[in-house]
Amino acid sequence: MTDLRRLLADPAFDRPPNADPAALHAHAYAALARIRAVAGPAPDLLADRDRLRDLATWTTVRDPLLFHLSVLHYCLCLNGIARFAPDPAAALARVGDDTGILLMTEAGRSNSHGAIATEAHYDTATREFTLRTPTPAAVKFPTNAAPSDVPKTALVYARLVTGGTAHGVFTFALRIGGPHGTPPGLRLSPVDGSTALPVDFAAVAFDGLRLPFDAWHSDGAAIDDRGRLTDPLGTPDARLRRSMSVGVATWHAITAAAAAAARAAATIAIRYSRTRLTADRLSGPRPLLDYRNQHIALLTALADACAITSLTEPGDPAPEPAGASTAWVPWSAVDPLLPLYKAVAVDTAWRAVTECREHCGALGYAATPKLLAYQSLMDAYRTAGGDNTLIRLDTARSLAAGYEAPEDDPPDEPRTAADFLALARSCERRLVATLRERLAQSRAVAEDEFGVWNGQLELAIETAAVHAERLLMERFAPEGGDLAALHGAAWARRRAASLQRCGLAVPASALERRAHELCDRLLPKVSSIVDGFGFEPAHLGTFLGEPDHLAAFADRYGFADLG
Structure with missing residues (x-):
């Protein structure tokens, strides 16, 4: 494009x-x-x-x-x-030319996607639907539906009710804003939004709002003259999974956005660090990127950015964890891998962007809003598009229920991307075994499934996270070269506690030494790597991302005549 x-x-x-x-x-x-x-x-x-x-x-x-x-x-x-x-x-x-928005999430309950309470009552006499918000907990929020001159079409998620019987969750089209105005029965309350992601947020409730029959997206279901629903999917759970299938394109897009934000942040920080000179007494003026702590952080961020970029390319499907139904959110029932890829991509990008912003010093805050904007977007999508923690918890249930974990063959001293991948496989296998053992012990004494899982939630999240990180390495390791090895070394340093838990601890000095060796090989190539991303200064929107940040600063703010 x-x-x-x-x-x-x-x-x-x-x-x-x-x-x-x-x-x-x-x-x-x-x-x-x-x-x-x-x-x-x-x-x-x-x-x-x-x-x-x-x-x-x-x-x-x-x-x-x-x-x-x-x-x-x-x-x-x-x-x-x-x-x-x-x-x-x-x-x-x-x-038409309306902007599309979404009315799905409800304010009063965590993981509300699995228990949507907004109701759409069918009237057999008029063949219309009446939308109702039964309690404050069912108010739709957050959504970009504040009153404005912008015409919008909202996709409303509501539980269909016919003849007093509640059925599954369907979607309905509702036009608001601009020439559509605010239809009777729609209650909109603007909400002060975040300055980091400045959306025109509003809270939305329905008080008898009437919709024509063709506003209902029936998706193969039908209502007869007596108001009886026939749904070929059979059950409300199946209908919910189908209604949530919009997640597939959404997860692809969020993963690509995470990769782009990480690459852009790495580009800005590396270009800045190449031309930003220090004034210390150890060496005199020299570029920030020469300093070991600076280039370890930024090259690791670059490696992580390239790793999650590999998730945006077509690849062989990974073995799917199977065997358990979802308990926290419906996303893993739609696709067992894409929401997990989204979760690992967003968290990895957040970490990379944060490192880049912090290693740009004061200018990372004062000179540009871009790095904070990238970080804020990743913050938002840790929850939006499926909460990352809840995705991991449902993944952990599947891992514990019969998933065949990868082989356990750790390397003696990990050095290559393949070595770190083997280490991650062993770590995952042992964590899965530990989780299953702990759950079996809990099941022997707990009164219910909440009691079984509640004491193991931290281990469950850790296990699913390592599983996702191993899948990421599977995608990146074969083609990633030194960047993939650096990504693996950084993973081992960050997951030191997990490796120790599993009896796989790697000496910190060995990991540090290997990271230094990889950075020494990557430094001469780093400019060509970030230039290859194709981000122009106009896209990055900050003088920090220019090839010579100081010259760009002087030119932009009218100081080029000095000196």
Whole structure:
């Protein structure tokens, strides 16, 4: 999608300086409209993983807010309409130029996706649906539905009720904002949003809002003249899994966004560190990147960024953990791997971006909002798109229920990417065995499944996290060379406690020595690596990302005539 890359280099996509929230929101939605004109029809985009990856990449790098609005519009709202509407072409045509938003999450309960309480009551006399919010806990929040001049189509998740009987969760289309106004029965309350991800948040409730029959995305289900529902999926649980299947495109997009944010942050920090000179008494002026602590941190961030980028490329499917139903969230029932990839990508990117921001010193805060914006986006998506902790807990249930763990053949002294992968395999196998043993002990004394699991939740999260990190190494190790080895060495240093628990501890001095050797080999190549990402200064939006940050600073702020 080279047209999108060129488009987003336009200075018009810069956020307006000193804008109030309303002006910032108006600018963001206008920018999204320009992106939509280039990205093309939603069905074509969603069917092409490469194009979806490019959309996620370039919107994230240019402005994380644009990525967030894009994923809501394409991957969640329009994707849901295209999947579930009985006549997708007609339903998408009704959306027209509206911006798509999502009304799914409810305010009053953790993991509310699995127990949506908003109701859609069917009226046999009028063939209409009435949306109701039965309690404050069912209020939809957060969502970008604050009143504005922007026309929007919301994909509303609600439990269908016919003849007094509650059925599964379906989706409904609701048009609001701009010429659509605020329909009767819709209660909107604007909420002060985060300045880090400045979305036009609102809390939304329904008080008898009526929708026509064609607002219902029946997805093969039918209601007869007597109000009786026939759903070919058979059960509410199956319907919920189907309604949550919009997650597939969403997880692909979030993973690509995480990889892009990490690569962009590494590019900014490495370029800055190459031309930022020190003034200490040990060596006199020399680039920051010469210092061991600086380049260990930034090259590790670069290696991690490249590792999660490997998740955005087609690859052989990993063996799927199987055997247990979901308990915390429905995502793993939709796909056992994609939400886990999303979780490991986002957490890895958050760590990489944070390292890059901190190693840019004061300028990482004061000179640009970009690094904080990347970090905030990753913070948001630790929960959005499926909570990472809950995804890991459901994965741990599957790992404990019959999953065949990888072989246990640790290397004597890990040096290569393949060695660190073997170490991760052994660590995972032993953690799975420990988790199963602990659960068996708990099951002998606990009164219920909550009691069985509650004392083992920390171990469960650790086990699923190592499983995900091992899968990441499987994707990156074969082609990653020294970067993959550095990623593995950093993993072993970070997971020292897990390795010790499993009897696999590696001497810290050996890991430190190997990381130093790898960095010495990578340093001469680092500029060409980050240049290969293709991020132009206009995309990065900060003088820190210029080849010579000081010259760019002087030129931008009018000091080039000095000296």
